Every structure is written in C-alpha cells, then in structure tokens.
Amino acid sequence: MKTKLNDLLAFIAIAEELSFTRAAARLSVSQSALSHTIKGLEERLGLRLLTRTTRSVALTEIGQKLYNSVAPRLVEIEDELDSLNALKDSPGGTIKISTAEHAARKVLWPKIVKFMHQHPKINVELSIDYSLTDIVANKFDAGIRLGESVEKDMIAVNISSALRxxxxxxxxxxxxxxxxxxxxxxxxxxxxxxxxxxxxxxxxxxxxxxxxxxxxxxxxxxxxxxxxxxxxxxxxxxxxxxxxxxxxxxxxxxxxxxxxxxxxCDSFPGYYLYFPNRSHYSPAFSLFVEAMRSE
The missing domain is CATH 3.40.190.290 (D-Maltodextrin-Binding Protein; domain 2)
Structure with a gap:
C-alpha cells in the first residue's frame, strides 16, 4: 500500500484549517476533489481521520496522531528543499514577518525598503499585530519583539538600538x-x-x-x-x-x-528579530536576517 505525498498534504491542510472550504482554497483545488482525496486516503489506511458534519470538521484521535507524526517531517522536507535555493544566483521567495506597529515604522521599514530594492525577487509580507503571536503555529518566518519578551527557545537577532x-x-x-x-x-x-x-x-x-x-x-x-x-x-x-x-x-x-x-525614563533593550532554531534556512531568509541586523 502506497500513500501519495499529495494525499498527506491534503490531509494536513484540512487538519490545520479545520475546513474543507479553506483547505481547498489553500491548495487551489475544488472541494469535491479534496473530499475524494481524503476519502481515498481513509480507505487505503482503513482508518477514520476526520469527523465531518454539515458545519464543522474535527480530527479523530487517530487523525491527530497522524498529523502530529507527519506534519513536522514535511516541514523538515520543505526546509531541505528551500536550502537548495542556495544554488541559485538570485534567491527568491516570500518572507512573512509578525511585528508591532512601532517596530515596523521606526525600525523595520527603512531596512525593508532598502532590502527589497537590492533583492527584487524576494517578497516581504508584514503582519502588524500587538499581540504576542505564535509565529510557528501561524506560519510566520520570524517575529519582532522587545528583547525581554523573546521566548528562550528562539534565535534572537538584535535589530535596533536601545529604546526609551x-x-x-x-x-x-x-x-x-x-x-x-x-x-x-x-x-x-x-x-x-x-x-x-x-x-x-x-x-x-x-x-x-x-x-x-x-x-x-x-x-x-x-x-x-x-x-x-x-x-x-x-x-x-x-x-x-x-x-x-x-x-x-x-x-x-x-x-x-x-x-x-x-x-x-531609563533606556531598555530594543527590538529583536526572532525565529525557530532549524538546521536549514532559505538563502532569502538568511539574507533578510543579515539586512535587518543592527549595526
């Protein structure tokens, strides 16, 4: 019995979106095609992965175990594939950043403008949010926080001078x-x-x-x-x-x-760019980190 990688990607999309509609839009497929894919996957495995009603979608206990096992491995595969971009002369891709408004305006924006002019094939997406967003769960490449607020298991790079x-x-x-x-x-x-x-x-x-x-x-x-x-x-x-x-x-x-x-009004540590500790980073992201680093 062979399970296709696309079937697992379809399952992960539904598990994360908890909606066939949103998952289909994310994968750029029809809802009927997505439903057929999941049905085939469940039949081949002989397991029920999802509980579906007219209003909601939820993971079964088996479905949750499959997601916990497969999703991190696919992230590793994606990271390995991203590392192949190092062979390209002109790195590309999209970098998603979560940040508060003040950091975005006063620290990030001047550096980002310069960075995008230097690397026209690299896209940058800013999400302005004052909440302490979970960048891993929300699929951001990095976040911006004051030094005292950065989680200990993250890599933190100083991007500003001290603040008052x-x-x-x-x-x-x-x-x-x-x-x-x-x-x-x-x-x-x-x-x-x-x-x-x-x-x-x-x-x-x-x-x-x-x-x-x-x-x-x-x-x-x-x-x-x-x-x-x-x-x-x-x-x-x-x-x-x-x-x-x-x-x-x-x-x-x-x-x-x-x-x-x-x-x-005493000074305190400034803003830091923080991101998960991984074995590989895309060339585009590595360039971005160095461009944001405080002089």
Missing part, C-alpha cells in the same frame, strides 16, 4: 493642570492608557532613577491599543501620554508637545 519611553502632553495641558515632578504625581493627571491585546490589561508605566524603580498604573479618559493613536490624543490635548521617545522628538522640538519626567 517619554511622558508628554501639550504645553496648554501642563499650563492648566501643572507638571508632575515624580511618577507618583501622574495619579492626579488625565493619562492616556494603552490596552495590551495579548493580556487584555492596561500597560503599566515603568520608571527608574538612581536604581529606584516605580511602576505606575494610571487612569484617564481615553484608551487605545496603538501608540500612533495615543500620540494623536496627546497632540489633541486629551492628556498625558507614555510613548516611545522616537515618536515624539519632532513634536517636542516644534513645541507641539512638552516632555516631563525625562530623568525617570
């Missing part, structure tokens, strides 16, 4: 409500909060001065989940914002925003 946060508001706001001289005084101010998508909680404002750390939970009228909106809210006079320093330097220089508590 800044506490800002409009000059009119501080003229009306006064300037805080210590982080604790922020409790009496209208602060603009950030909601962290991964945990659902509000960002804690961290400060440090002379080895003395203070964590402040602030309150205010407006909350957002993206730094760009928090900056806009500060510019519109809605309160005090806590944002990456490089987002507001021009606003401070132009007098649109005023910075306070600067001595309390």
């Amino acid at each position: 946060m800044a506490v800002v508001a409009t000059p009119n706001y501080f003229a009306k409500y006064g300037e805080p001289s210590t982080p604790k005084e922020l409790a009496s101010h209208n602060c603009i909060n950030m909601r962290l998508p991964t945990y659902g909680r509000l960002l804690v404002w961290d400060f440090e001065k002379d080895d003395h750390e203070i964590n402040v939970r602030v309150e205010g009228q407006f909350t957002a989940n993206k730094s760009t909106f928090i900056r806009e809210a500060a510019l519109d006079g809605l309160g005090v914002a806590y944002v990456p320093e490089d987002m507001i330097l021009e606003d401070v220089a132009a007098g649109r925003l005023k910075r306070v508590l600067d001595a309390w």
Whole structure:
C-alpha cells in the first residue's frame, strides 16, 4: 500500500484549517476533489481521520496522531528543499514577518525598503499585530519583539538600538493642570492608557532613577491599543501620554508637545528579530536576517 505525498498534504491542510472550504482554497483545488482525496486516503489506511458534519470538521484521535507524526517531517522536507535555493544566483521567495506597529515604522521599514530594492525577487509580507503571536503555529518566518519578551527557545537577532519611553502632553495641558515632578504625581493627571491585546490589561508605566524603580498604573479618559493613536490624543490635548521617545522628538522640538519626567525614563533593550532554531534556512531568509541586523 502506497500513500501519495499529495494525499498527506491534503490531509494536513484540512487538519490545520479545520475546513474543507479553506483547505481547498489553500491548495487551489475544488472541494469535491479534496473530499475524494481524503476519502481515498481513509480507505487505503482503513482508518477514520476526520469527523465531518454539515458545519464543522474535527480530527479523530487517530487523525491527530497522524498529523502530529507527519506534519513536522514535511516541514523538515520543505526546509531541505528551500536550502537548495542556495544554488541559485538570485534567491527568491516570500518572507512573512509578525511585528508591532512601532517596530515596523521606526525600525523595520527603512531596512525593508532598502532590502527589497537590492533583492527584487524576494517578497516581504508584514503582519502588524500587538499581540504576542505564535509565529510557528501561524506560519510566520520570524517575529519582532522587545528583547525581554523573546521566548528562550528562539534565535534572537538584535535589530535596533536601545529604546526609551517619554511622558508628554501639550504645553496648554501642563499650563492648566501643572507638571508632575515624580511618577507618583501622574495619579492626579488625565493619562492616556494603552490596552495590551495579548493580556487584555492596561500597560503599566515603568520608571527608574538612581536604581529606584516605580511602576505606575494610571487612569484617564481615553484608551487605545496603538501608540500612533495615543500620540494623536496627546497632540489633541486629551492628556498625558507614555510613548516611545522616537515618536515624539519632532513634536517636542516644534513645541507641539512638552516632555516631563525625562530623568525617570531609563533606556531598555530594543527590538529583536526572532525565529525557530532549524538546521536549514532559505538563502532569502538568511539574507533578510543579515539586512535587518543592527549595526
């Protein structure tokens, strides 16, 4: 009895999508052809791999075992095939990256533009997301996180210098409500909060001065989940914002925003490109990593 590789690929697509419709679209085949393939695979194996209803698809216990056994091996085969691209003079392919908006705008984008001009056959796909995405489960080649957030089993490459946060508001706001001289005084101010998508909680404002750390939970009228909106809210006079320093330097220089508590805003490790530890990487991805590496 021989099982065709395409049959296993069809089964894996359904196992991961849990939908014949999405799996068929992923494989660029019709649903009827996909159903016929799975039926033939089950008949040859003499095993039921999927439980199907009119509304859902689920793996049987045997189906789950088959997926756990076969899927990682096919990933290894794909990695080996990708390594053959090293024989080509001009590497190609698509690199999928998961990143937060600030890292994408301030760190990645200038490097990516230069990289794509240098390598016109390599495509780059950015997914902007503040949650701590599982890059393996979601089939990303790499992700971008602050150094302190990178999982220990990942390879991490530094792609930026150290970062600092800044506490800002409009000059009119501080003229009306006064300037805080210590982080604790922020409790009496209208602060603009950030909601962290991964945990659902509000960002804690961290400060440090002379080895003395203070964590402040602030309150205010407006909350957002993206730094760009928090900056806009500060510019519109809605309160005090806590944002990456490089987002507001021009606003401070132009007098649109005023910075306070600067001595309390210590630097911290910057962004890292992280990815799974594998035996082989495609030439395109290796080139991308080196292009993103911090000078």
